[in-house]
Amino acid sequence: MPVYPISPKHVPVPSLVNLLALWSLAAFPLTFVFPFEIKVVPYLALLAIAIYLLRASKEVRAGYGEMKPVVFAFALYLPYSLLGIWIHKGIISSADNGVHLLYFLGIAACFAVLPSRRLFWCGLSAAAIGAGALAIFQRVALGIDRPYGMFGINELGLSGSIKFGMVTTVFTLLALQAALDGCLPRRFRLWHAAGALVGLGGCVVIASRGPWLALLVVGGAVAAAKVMQLDRRHKLIAAGITLFSLTLLFALFHEELRERYLFTIGELTAMRGGDLNTSIGGRLVMWKAAWTMFLAHPLLGIGMNQFGPHLREMVALGQAPEFVAIFSQTHNEYLEALATGGLVGIAYLLWLFCAPALLFWRQLSLQRTGYDTQAAVGGLIVIASFALFAVSDNVFDRQVTTSLFAFLTLGFAMMAVRTIPASASADNSGTEKPVREVAVSL
16 A cells, blocks of 8 residues: 655644545535535535634644745735725726635645545546536537536637636646556546546547647646656557547547637638638737737736726727727736736736746655655646646636636645655755655545
């Protein structure tokens, strides 16, 4: 049975609280796929557990101290939003993202006391299976061209589909990482492999190009990193399994891939002829408009959620084509930050991405052979995925993607710092206390 080292600091928490935290966190990923009203139960349960832990355990509070740059990046977003609202005379609802980040920063305490991380990872793969199966059902059984899960549609028709693709992609990549974990028993790896395959099928039929890019880049990096650790025989086996899986997916969903390819070619052809009223062309127009707004307000931007009104002003003045007047976001999170927050806004966005990424990278570099590195790798997968999503769409314009980013990033951050001895996390002297190992089982 594999063992996972834990910090020598014991977290004195009643076993009932541990179990409640475990099952609530394991079930939580499904709330991003099936956002039924019952999701309020794990939300409230985790909040109550987190309040108890923060009051009762110094060790749990110390976990936040070991990830201070991440804590500050997430905690200060609400004051930053309120300050921006005051400066630009915006609406108070623009601060809702800051409230969500604070909530998930609080419940990150629950990740410090997980008695078993296996079940949490199983919950991630369950979400991948649920999202993939729902997307395939909507495409095959209901004939929906661009499955949108339970995210609904708006007047543009595709916003829910794109966000559903992001959520499905993140869970699929995490399932892939878990499936390739050689320390897990076979039954767990098979479960994660099922999550990766079904999730991948869902990503294909959702047909969102931004998530496809993240799937290709991040998924390829995860697979390549694992394959490099294998001997020649196992590399050949891995190559055979990969080829079989891709062939199976192509056989099942070749029509969807072909349609999306032809659609993209049609868009590029139209743009070459001067017609920018396409998905890609519209993005280019909005990106140019966002850059114009940034140049006019380089320091603090035009204000949160003000891109749409300013874009419509540009349309009225003839500075942008009329067909983009229906949009309210830039479809690029980096340009959105530049336009609405100026240099301060883009700096904050990069801090939100880079602070946890550096933490995860540092944890990987500090961990010796035998340490559980899954949390740090999982965190890097989440950051890389959202950083790529942000190139072709907004990721913080809807609650579901904002919450998913915060939940996984902060959860993995807390788990990552809790697997390193306090002395090693506090400095780089290399003097570490002996690590106590415990068997992890369900």
